[in-house]
Amino acid sequence: MPRLLIILFMFLLVLNGKAQKRCGTVEYMQMQRKLGKIRQTDEQFEQWFTTQGRNLLRQQQARQQAGPYRIPVVVHVIHNGEPLGTGTNISDEQILSQIDVINKDFNRLNADAISTPPEFAAVAGSMNVEFVLALRDPFGLPTTGIVRVNGGRTSWSVSQENEFKALSYWPAEDYLNIWVLNLSGGFIGYAQFPVSDLPGLEEYQDGLATTDGVVIDYKAFGSVDYGSFDLDPSYNKGRTLTHELGHFFGLRHIWGDQLCGTDYVDDTPEQRNETIGCPTHPSATTCTTTLNKMFQNYLDYTDDACMNLFTAGQVVRMQLILDNPAVPRRNSLLSSPGLLPPNCSEPDVAILDKVMPGPVTCNQNPMLRMKLRSLTCDPINTLKVQYRVNNATPVTANFTGLNIPPGSVAELNFGSLNLITGLNTLEASVLEINGIADYNPANSTYQSRILIDLASDRIPLREKFDEMTWPVITPTEGSQWQLSGTNFNTSASFRAFEAPDGPNESWLVTPVLDFSNTSRASVFFDLSYAWNGTDNDRLRVLVSTDCGDTYQNLSPPFDRTGLALANAISVTAWRPESESQWQLRQYINLNNYTGSEQVRLAFVFTNRQGNNIYVDNVEFFLSDDPDPLFLADGPFAVYWETLTEAKVTFNLDERSDVFIEILDFTGRRVAAADFKDVLNQTYSITTGTAAEGLYIFRAHIRGKRYAIKFFLTR
Ligand code: ZN
Ligand code: CA
Secondary structure (H helix, E strand, C coil): CCHHHHHHHHHHHHHHHCCCECCCHHHHHHHHHHCCCCCCCHHHHHHHHHHHHHHHHHHHHHHHCCCCEEEEEEEEEEECCCCCCECCECCHHHHHHHHHHHHHHHCCCCHHHHHCCHHHHCCECCCCEEEEECCECCCCCECCCEEEEECCCCCECHHHHHHHHHHCCCCCCCCEEEEEECECCCECEEECCCCCCCCCCHHHHHHCHHHCCEEEEHHHCCECCCCCCCCCHHHCECHHHHHHHHHHCCCCCCCCCCCCCCCCCCCCCCCCCCCCCCCCCCCECCCCCCCECCCCECCCCCCHHHCCECEHHHHHHHHHHHHCCCCCCCHHHHHCHHHCCCCCCCCCEEEEEEEECCCEECCCCCEEEEEEEECCCCCECCEEEEEEECCCCCEEEEECCCCECCCCEEEEEEEECCCCCEEEEEEEEEEEECCEECCCHHHHEEEEEEEECCCEEECCEEECCCCCCCCEECCCCCCCCEEEEECCEEEEEECCCCCCCCCEEEEEECCEEECCCCCCCEEEEEEEEEECCCCCCEEEEEEECCCCCCCEEEEEEEEEEHHHHCCEECCCCCCCCCHHHCEEEEEEECHHHCCCCCEEEEEEEEECCCCCEEEEEEEEECCCCCCCCCCCCCCEEEEEEECCEEEEEECCCCCEEEEEEEEECCCCEEEEEEEEEECCCEEEEECCCCCCEEEEEEEEECCEEEEEEEEECC
């Protein structure tokens, strides 16, 4: 083989061996910027940071006296169903080795600190920090700080991060989230860089909470110094996490991500670009400086075995980020409840919600069913809950033989309630858990109002809200749906702009509707809402087929929030003045609920004191046509469907019985029909084989006679 080819071949081999790129943080932050999640540039951040940093330098000295920083860590292992300790479902030992590595590296207790060349050892820094696997979870319950989730995939890319981070996430204000998985796309890790609290960016910072933390490939997590873990030979000493945590605390790559760029740290030498592999010291930076390359720095791309220091300047920079309460989700970690041991002598249950009955029902004796969450360290076997209706004598429900695991949600049946027509109050509270008093009554004292409304109606139906005849209720205290003036005379409205309180929920509910005589049904309504730019009010449309005992989401759900709910943006009280300020004829197919005699639809508004919402012209059809004929004027329209069939579409003001007839020009009747409960339906009329010529269509509606002449051609 010619010599040139051999060299080329070896070069390719080396490339393949280095297919994994150490860090995707810079690319990740560029992606976040492209998505509009981050609006500040690196330069803006650094300018802000320099100012803040100076202000904090003095506090820094005081902070150092107070002992080490303690950072609560949660490791989310996103595996693919492998047995514990195999494949992506890495062992506890491998995770513990990684935690030990960062605790050593950040405090310069790493065994290879002696390998730092003397010229750099002089500027090496120790952060005085302790990374602690969380002692209590977000519910206050005991945890190992390790969560294992079967993600059902062999690998994940950076662009799928919303998906895998949602599989397991603890609030980033209180926990340093570390996700470990099989990361595809060539990177072995990336971090979310801190952001500033520059005015106007708050919303974007909040949007970054659910992705905040560090992602590490499972083959670069842990250290072979602690056991024979299956790790990438270049990245087998846990330095990937050390590097990424550097980014998490605000460090940039030592070469500044451009040729001889800056990392904004004074004691790291300028460097032309990243270092690959494991060079020999000294090697020149090939920038203007006479210093040697500090390829041993954790913020370079060197192999794990050849990195061994942060500089004192880097440590100060990380400490300034951590000390600054204005940097979201960094300083708050230091006072996280996750650092405290759980208090298991204080059993606690929270009442989350009432599952049954719904806020408006026709059933005066509904089953009470409630949803609770155990915040107790041991499984719950017995539970004593008190409840009462309308200030009557309390009833105590004693549940025995339960097995509710710590942290989990349970639904319990309490027996049937005795309710009166009209408004009822329900109160409930948890008394005892496993025979011990509930330690925290605040989260298990429940109050709600239930409206027994027996009104019924049938479809087709049109509600124009000239007056409020539909039941309206706010289950807790607070504002509710009312009538407000619009270009449609009056409309149903929730005035969130003026609401003095919130968040609360208000329900606007139809009467009980009979869907039993049709196999097709649909509803249209007009909707108008303006988003104020910050407060995310929400509208859901729910359905019940048991007259209101239970309500479900539609399929697909109608659930809109904030901008997605809006047809305008306004920071003043919203009121539609013309049809163009409405989202006209929102369509919902209701075929799934036909056959049922007790259908209810609920417009559920969650008030976050944003802006006003309006609903009007709610119209039920006995068809599922998403594009029905709306007549511009006149009560009906006629057209020929086939040679022997005419169609008539009605649009009446109210449900009426209608008699129709078709006459030829001699006055002879060729067809006639009687229709009951006509509102907005379309009917077929068989005409027989009528001859070409002039015909008259007559309709008798509420004592009035209407006629249309038409010419039939063949
Ligand atoms: Zn990096
Ligand atoms: Ca409680």
